Every structure is written in structure tokens, then in C-alpha cells.
Amino acid sequence: MSAISLTVNGRSYTVDVDPATPLLYVLSDELQLRGPKFGCGLAQCGACTVIVRGQAIRSCVTPVRTVAGADITTVEGLGTIDHPHPLQRAFIEEQAAQCGFCLNGVILNAKAFLDRNPKATDEQIERAMAGVLCRCFANVRMLRAIKRYAREMGA
């Protein structure tokens, strides 16, 4: 066990954990966040995605010590129910969800990609979603929501 400092969604925390613990467990158990999810624990599905240093990373395989001191953004950090982030709002407007379990990964992957590539074409957006799963297969609506946001951002 050791004390590790984290900045999550702009707030600072110090947690006392085994430094090898994957970040996901720290976020969901120690900090009790509901956004990041365990889907596979194997970096294969995207459910655990968070944004660190502008990159979408898979927190299920990221030891917490490697992100000590870094700014971490989870899906809770984008917007709220009353004031959703425009990307979150696009998902609401497109009703782009079924069970919603994958949304964390889908939204944060799209966010990180579009932050760095605001002029991305539709094909580039689709390619950027490789390795992100939705087993309810709400693919069509989700891609529509992401592209809608990309257009709004560009406009």
C-alpha cells in the first residue's frame, strides 16, 4: 500500500492502495465513480476508458502509479444531467443507447479523438472507434451522435 495522489475531473484525491492496482478499481471503488466500467479487464472492449493527457486510455490495464499526478477525466467530468456536454447531448438527442453500459467508452473515445482531430472525416471517426464494443449494437445511432457532435463543433 502507498499513498497516491490523483486529479480526477479537476478534484484532487489521495488514495492508499497497492500502486499496481489498475486505475479502474481506484476510480470505481475508492472514488465511487459510476462512469468507468469493468467490461473485460483485458483492454479489449473500451468500457473502462478514461482520458489522461488528452489520450483515451483503458483504465482496466493501467496501474494507478503510472497516472499519479496526471489529470484524469472520466465521463462524469464532461457534463451533468442538467448541463450535458455537447457530445453527451448528441447522444441524448439521437437516443443512442440501449442498456447504456458501453456509453462511457464510446463517448470518451470519441471525445479524445475529436479533441485532437476536430476536422476528422466520417471514415476517420469510424476508424477511431476500433476496439470499442457495444454488444447491444446501437452502433448506427452512436456513430450518428458522434458525427453530429463533430459537425456542431466544426460549425
Next chain:
Amino acid sequence: MKSRSATDTGEPALTTDAREALEGAGISRRDFLKGSGALIVTFSVAPRVAGAPAQPSPLVLGAARDRVDSWIAVTEDGRVTAYTGKSELGQGLFTAQMQLIAEELVVPISRVTLVQCDTAITPDQGTTSGSQSHPENFNHSNLAQAAATAREALFRLASARLGLPVDQLTARDGTISATTDPARRVGYGELVGGRKFDIPLDERATRRPRSAWTVLGTSVPRAEIPAMVTGQFEFVHTVRVPGMLHGQVIRPPEVGAKLTGVDEGSVRGMAGLVKVVVKKDFVGVVAEKPWQAIQVARRLKTTWTSGVGLPDQAGIAEYLRKQESRDSLVVDSKDVDATITGAAAEVKATYFYPYQVHGSMGTSCAVADVQRDRATIWSATQATHPLRHTVAAVLGLPPENVRVIFRLGSGCYGVNGADTVSYDAALLSQAVGKPVRVQLLRKDEMAWENFGIAYVVDQRVGLDAEGNILAWDYEAWTPTLGGRPGYRTPGNVITGSLVGFEPEEFTPLTPAPEPTGRLRNRSNAAPPYVAGCVGGQCGGTGIVKSERVLTHTVRSPFWTGSLRSPARLQNTFAHECFMDELAARAKADPVAYRLRHLSDPRLREALAAVAKAANWDSRPSPRTDGRRTGIAAGRGVACVLYEGENGYSAMVAEVEVDQDTGATTVKRMVVSIDCGPISNPNGLKNQVEGGALQGASRALLEEMTWDDTKVTSIDWRTLKTWSLASAVPAIESVLIDRPDAEANGAGETSITVAAAAIANAIFDATGVRLRQAPFTPERVKAALAARPVT
């Protein structure tokens, strides 16, 4: 969704009265009727004989289904709370049920609170599955009828209060007023607020007519989505209970292996370890933190006997044919052999559909708080009330001392690990006397779930000289082991079996008993084109009167269970591909050939509507441009009356096949659906789209695999599926609204026709008939290479 279904404490949002009443009752045995809360929850007071198995008494333990107060409560401020035993599973049912209540009681949806699936509060409606929720709760019983009864009761009360006959009153926004003088009015809260209706469901109470609907039938946005996209939604995976510990399980290394030893010394002193738990063949560990539990489970040394050995996967179809079977006949006109012998031609083909995997996005999770003589389980089960009984059996508690609270999990599509992980959490919590959360590891979920069933189907028809079908002979083999635990069979899933419960008994039965009563086609074993004549009545959708439909159910080497459109998808694949072969043989257009053999007007219309919307290119298949390399494009069609009575769908799929690689790309899917009156058009579209895509992924990629001892498709490398980067088809849905028909299911119809429509499109494009799913590039390429040189 915090504000409507859940709060941080894990309690459902209740009216104040209901909350007080519930706190007063706890989960005690007492009949609970106290306070002014408008709900009645009765608990069984029948004494149990010591040692006797728990008697399933579903209707005694839950809220009484025939009383309005079990379903509807009106608070003093005029808000309406409804209680339902059918749960949200990602299919949009929560919102649709809110719409139903708002509509029937004529209140804005913002004034409706819906409480779903909690054994202490809601009526027992069995399992949320099989596309049965829309028929059960949106027609003339249960929730819909309770709401209609409550509205009529409010009108009678208002009539007395205002001194006007009921037919001179109008309801609006929770207020009833004189139609000609809106100032004479009284609110629902004043009429019954905080008191019970104390009346039974009235089967004569009339539903509000479709023409009057303002909320139901419209695309009300899903209630949960804002909380979901912002990471605020409480899934079962994010339920937190004070003092909660974390568990993991250690499953056998091979199918059928028995535990011979556990070396606790191998984990002694590990950080956070609370306990190693062993019960018969069940092994689990409890630790303070989730990561610690995973570490301990990995390190723990266990020894096992070798497994029972598994049949060769390549020969599974032959294996299934050779097993002892339980036979069932859906129809038998007794003249099939004679008709086929006398026919101008006989055509046969065999189809195979593999075992498939639910593969939920999140692995299954449950939280259990088991104290000495009582237990609370937060579970994503589709069967909240039944689970209460089987958890009780697993824990050795009376069912009335077990409360199961539903919380949404990730999409389950059937029997994923939701029930089994509820037992895991319950057993571990009981062993440590503290609340325990278990979320399975991916491999434990995928190697031990109740897989979607394989099917081998032999099809045979006799044709006349024009290629019309005179007789249809269907014979199939399909495996079974376990399934939904229901009210009494925890051994139907892995954890129950590991602690010593038997799965549902398999009894061979040959020959099959004669079909009696009326046509029952729940598995869609009878093809759409037969007349389905049983007991002098023809309940099928087609015209072929010489018909035999025989299924052999055999023991499965693996656990099996419902997977979205169980049996119906597999059978529809065999029927609709075979029908396509027959159309091609008759050089007939596949849509026209189907219509020649269909009698049911709604199925005919679903088929015609999809053909029209898809701008169907009317001609025989295959397309004959004769090119054997490069990209070949084609279109295919398929249709179904789901379960023989529960919703119509037809699909046109357009594909491109790369004849050099064997890769199939589905470019477009057009789907028609007729599920009676539409409750929420956009929600229905969402179901149609998701079903079509899931069906396509299953048809093209997905197959559960195994070696000679164990399942080998255990993660997203070993089980292929589409990602969000995959080239998915454009989907267009054609919604056929039937305001006056009964409400049917909608969640499983579009997936049912996908595999057949795609296989038929591949045939149209290439002339190659794929009779085995999935249509992987390797399989397509091999079939292309085997094409005769013309």
C-alpha cells in the same frame, strides 16, 4: 436514473407513504397492510415443514396481482406511482410503461413514478423475457388493466364529488372537471390521495382508445439516457452498500471437473484477504478490495479431477443426431411421406446453426447482503421474483426472508450470468456475514454461461410440377442443459450446480406425443408456409396442409439457455433459407414465391411492405452475371411471425461478397415490423436496429468454440464480434402500426430474420448456398471454391 428509479441508498424512489410502509414491514413474515400507504404487500404465513424444499408460491409471496393497489398508488399531491414486475433491460420498457401509466391515468409523464421489480414491493410477473412484456402489460391485464381500473374509479369518485354523471366529466393533467364547466374540478390527490383504492382489477374497465392517446404511441425519450451518458446512472455494477467486500470465484478448469483440494496456504497473508470459501465444488474468495480479490483468486491453488471430455466440435451436428432424445411434434398431418412420394420432385437440405454466446458488454455482477436469517440481493436478473426462491434454496433460508431488488445490468439478451452471479454473491456474503459484491471476470462469464443453442435441421419437401410446395417435412436436433432457474431449479446454472443442485431433469421420450389442442409454435419449428392444423383448426400462416414438424431435444455437453430469439432464430434460418432454395429451383422471385405459400394477411403485408421499401428487384435468384472474382452484390429476404403469434417481421438484406477473400459486407437492411399498436415509435426503431445488427454480427462472425475439455471462446479475441469501427449496414425500419390489434413483442423479431436474409443475399450475389452459420470469410471462400465450373 436517480430521480425516478433509484437513489444513492439503493432504495427505489417511493412515495412517502410507501416508504414508511415498507420500512415498517422490512421483509418480515407479517402480512403487511399497515399505514395509509396505497400498497398491499402480503407475505406468506404458511408454516414450512422443517427440511422440506421451499414450495414455490409465487402469487402468495408477491403483491396480489388482482388488486389495483398492488399496481397503482396516488399520493396526496396527485402524483401517480406504479409498480411493475417487468424490468428495463435496455429495451426501453421502463419508459414505455411510464407512458402507459401517464396515458391511462391522464397525467403528465413527469408526475409518474415507476418502481420496477423488487420482491418486497412489486407484483410477481415471473420473468421479463421472450418479448412477453409488451403483450402482458400493455393489453387487458396486469399493469394496463390496473391503470384503466384506477382511472374509472377516479371518475366515479369525481362524479360523486361534483354531482355530475361520469359521461359529463373530462380528465386532464391529473384533474377531473365538468366537460362544460372546467371550473368545476377536483384533483386526483383530493379524491384518493394517500388512501388505497381497495378494489380488484376490473376486467371490464376500458383502455383509453388509440385515437385519444397523447403520450403512449409517441417517441418519449428514454428516461435513463441522460443519467447514462453522464455517468450518473446506477447499474447493478455501481450499487454500493456500506461495509461491502469484494468476491471472486474459481470455476473448474474443465467441463465436469470436480474439486479435489484447495490449498489455503497458497494465499495466506495476501493483502486484503478475508476468506476462502468452499462449498462442494464451489470455490470463491472474499477480499477487502476488488483488485485484491482478483489477485487472491489467481493465486489460490486448487486441484480438480479431469473433466468429462467434450465431443469434437467439427462433428457436433452428427453428435447431436446420435443422442437419446425427447421428441416433440408441433404438427403431423400423417400424410407427409405419401405426399412426398407422389410429388413431382423431392428436395432436401440440412442446416446447422452453432452454439452462440450472450457475451454481455459488462460481465455479470451482483451485490448480496446476507445476514443470519435474511438476505437482500441486488441483481440484474430477468426474473426478480423467481430468483428470490432459488437464492433462498441456495442459502437455506425461507423465501420470505429473501428480498431481491432489480438493478439494470448490461444488456443480457437472455440467460447471461445474472442469476449465477447472484448465487455467487449470496454464497460469499453468507460465508463472511457481510455484504459482498461480485463481478465476474470475462473468462468466467464466457466459459460458463448458458449458451445459445445449436440446431441441426433436416428440411424436406415434395413439389408439384410448377415448383409449388405440396408437403413439408421438418426434423431437428437441438441440445439442452439447464436454463433459467425459474422458481425451483438453481442447478440450471453453473453456481447452483457447483453447490450440489441438479439441473432440470432430462427425460428421453420417443415417439413424440401427438399434438393436441391448438397449434403451439413458440419455437417457430413449424415453417411460415404450412397450415399448422392441429385439432381440426389451422393456426399456421401458410397453405401447405401436408406437414410434419418433429424436434429431438438432446442432452447438451454445455449449459444452455435463452439467447435473444432462442430456437426461433435458428429455425427461421433453416426455413427461410430453404424457402429461398425452393424459389430458386422454381426460378421464381423469392418474395413472390413466398407470397404464393402464405395465407396470413399480416405476414403477407409485412413482406410486401419491406419489399416495397427496399425497392426490391423482382427476379429469381441468383443474379446471373457469371463473374467469379471481385465484388458480387445481392439481396435476400426473410420473414417470420415470431413465436407463431407474437409479432411480424420481414427483412431485406443487401450484401457485397468479396469473391477473392470470402468477406461479406452487409450494406443495407430494411426491416418491417408489426407488433400491434406502437407504444413508442423511436424506441421500437431502436430495438429493430439493434436486433438487426446483433443478428448480422451473429450470422457473420459469432460462434462459441471449445476443445476436448473446455470452452475456448472466453474473451473478445477468441470470440469475434463487430466493434464500433466495423462496417455496419444502413438500417431502415418500416413500422406498421395496428391501433386495434393486441400488443405483441418487439425485441426479438428483427434479429430472427437476419441470418436467413443475409444467407439468401449471399446466394443471390454468388450462387453459393451457405447452410451453416456463421458465414465467416473462410467458410464463404471454401463454398465459392467448390462452385461447379459452368
